[in-house]
Amino acid sequence: MEVGIARAVTRATESRPATWRPAGGGHTGAPKWLVELEDGRRVFVKGEASTEERTVYGEVSGPFLARVHGVEGDVLVLEDLSGATWPPPYPGDVRPLFAALEEVGETTPPAELPPLRGPRFWELVRADPAPFLNLGLVGDEWLERSLDALAAAESGAVLAGEALVHGDVWAGNVCFAPRGAVLVDWADARRGNPAFDVALAAISARIAGATLPPLDLDLAPWVALLSGHWAVVAPQPLPASIRADSRLREAQRADLAHALRWAAELLDLPPPG
Template sequence: MATPPEYLQHLLEDAMGKRTKQWAVPDCGLSSALRFSVQLEDSSRVFVKAATDEYTEQWLRNEYLVLSSIGGKCMPSVIDWLDKPGVPPILITEDLSDAYWPASHQGVTWREGDVAMLFEGLNALALLKAVPALPALQNRKNSLWSEIAGDPAAFLDLGLCSERWLNKAAEALIKAEKDLDITGDQLVHGDIRSDNVCFAGTGAVFVDWSHAARGNADHDLALLLPALCLEGGPAPYHLMPEGGSEAASGSAVLIQRIISDHLMPQWLKNVFRKLITIELEWAADCLGLEYPDGKHP
């Protein structure tokens, strides 16, 4: 049982008109906002998310904008929004503790049929038009692959490919990255991954809309596929055979992060190396390149 800040307990009980019995922190999720599944005195439950700084406040306002303006069965329903002067905003939504969550601190387990429902949910999201007030996705102005190829030592030190492979592939990767267009008017979640989805009834419900935006809905699928493959799902090429630009861009982002973040823990570096390999093989399939010839993580 978790102990909430006193102010949060008072505000929630006042908003709900009920006392609280139990507060629990969800088993997964990376948000630095306060997050609790709360059981009320009548045994009903709500989910509470409260901002902790200016960044989480901005993200929470973004999330509330989506949930309150668009809604639908693929999102949790809003119960209340507390936005009082001098107090960080608080979002109260339906509690999904009884849904099936594939991700936990013990790992990720997709049941038979889950991945199909996940893609059905993504297809439904792709049909939704974004709220104009959401931030718009912008295409990258600089080429990360140009930077990597121009100073390749740190990337080559990862052992994922040889210098020969990089020299042969660099031009195609740079062009593909530059051709990527993520702009548009569709609703983009911006952070689809296994710990941000659950299954309630016969459908997927996506949570944590902090990074929602207006853009190209393919962006969500492209962000999801490499991690899903790592978790036992299909290879990205089988679902996005024209995704060379997405793969080139995604691999470059991960490479820049792993070589620039000197405090990244080793376990996360290992995950990144596997994801980069998946992205590069996806790019190779789409762009007609050789597979990277380095050590497979």
């Protein structure tokens, strides 16, 4: 473990790391450790944390967050949640995830978090359809027939709002603890419409085969938005912040295939592919 990280752990916990092992998962190369302290406690440590993630752990608390031992520069020293249940698979009852997101959505966000915003993704596909079509998930004709409906549905997904938004809810960033679902990895946290997180959770759980509870949300605009997002990003080269051995783009292509089928069902379009 890097000296700077070990010092941060000591400042945050007033104990020293005794043993540590790298924590798995995640698409970025940010250092992550599960640490046993000399006093016997265990903590999870993440370095190179983004400004947004430091802001959330510095200013927000709630059962839906890991408890914070300390934020030392860009090092987060957090509750060790490795004893919780981490999907996949999601547990048979995914209601705790949606209950946690309801609490997130009732939380006043730190003012310095950036607003949630994005382009109109299906308009980007309209302007340059080749990268999406080259993924081989749909043909020209399906896109021609479906584009107006997808773009119109997407325009109903309003991102602006005044709630705390996690922004990256998926199986790798959620665990189920005795106190309820806990969200980790707040690197993409924003101020915005809490429906965005509910939609991300719904599609993630559905992709993993979980049964969704009844949701008080019209998902059609959101499934259009998320499918458009993946249609734009899945063909792109990986950014430098993502580990070169990451399967991120393969995962996004699979998510896109699922989202397109779901969008087609919700919008009465012919099945893609």
